[in-house]
Amino acid sequence: MKFLRFSFELYDLFVLCSALLVAGIINYYYKYYTRKNPFPAPFPLPFVGHILDQFIAGKNFYEQCYITHSKYGPIFEQWNGTKRIIFTAKPEYLDRLLSSSTKSKYLARVIEPEGLKDLGMYGTGLLFNHDLANWRINRQFFIQAIQTIDFLREAVDCTQAAFNEMNEYRESTLGNDAIIDFSKLSRTITTDVIFQIITGKKVWATASHFSTISSRSKSIKLQELNEENIKKTLKISRAFETFLGGVIFFAVFPKWIRKYFPNLRATQNNILQARDDLFKDLKDIIQERRKEIENTPKDEKLKYN
Structure with a gap:
């Protein structure tokens, strides 16, 4: 009985890899050209x-x-x-x-993405929650919280104060040929308002943004805080902005691309670190708020937050 001797040389490996590559490209473009609703x-x-x-x-x-x-x-x-x-x-x-209607056909607004799971955002809260029963409970609690008179009044006051503060910074940059990125500015104002309303803490995101544009802007509000508080609040605001941008990053880029592209891997690690820092800071704020509630007399009205 004779056995055929099989030799696998470098050229054969090249041919095999080339064949697999061509097959992968053909399969990729087949799916591309046969996709629904192009x-x-x-x-x-x-x-x-x-x-x-x-x-x-x-x-x-x-x-x-x-x-x-x-x-x-x-x-x-x-x-x-x-x-x-x-x-x-x-x-x-x-x-x-x-649409916020519970009868909407688009309650599930995103498919089950592995990126949001990696970020720890999938299946919780409102936006990325596909558990309808849990989503209804969260939605009811959220609506009840934001429809109180105290909350609405505070939201209006915080928003107005944030825009007045922004206007002060803007006026301080006049004559400096400073370039203001309104997309970044809108995000910093949103960060300030959201944190002020939800936690009662001011994170000075707008002040930090303008301090990078003009040294005169830095002295307007940040001088009211000591250095330790400045570092703490700015750390929270930057972590919050990084985390929000990271939601889109994780939802868009597949896991293997985030893992094997060096620049994207570094971005992924920065976002995950910002998430951990943000969640830790929020947990500290919640524990601090619980202590305040425990020490509040029963006949005294609690804050909306």
């Missing part, structure tokens, strides 16, 4: 889709989406690896998707 978009590269576009153009995710929107209209798609994401900027579509 929308306009740049032609994707195999395996990575449009992920490299923003790195080649030197843009961040938001800037790249704006460029694509300007070129392809209010509805377009983007391929991140093998994942297809549809973007829409039409108000009539957004009204349907974001």
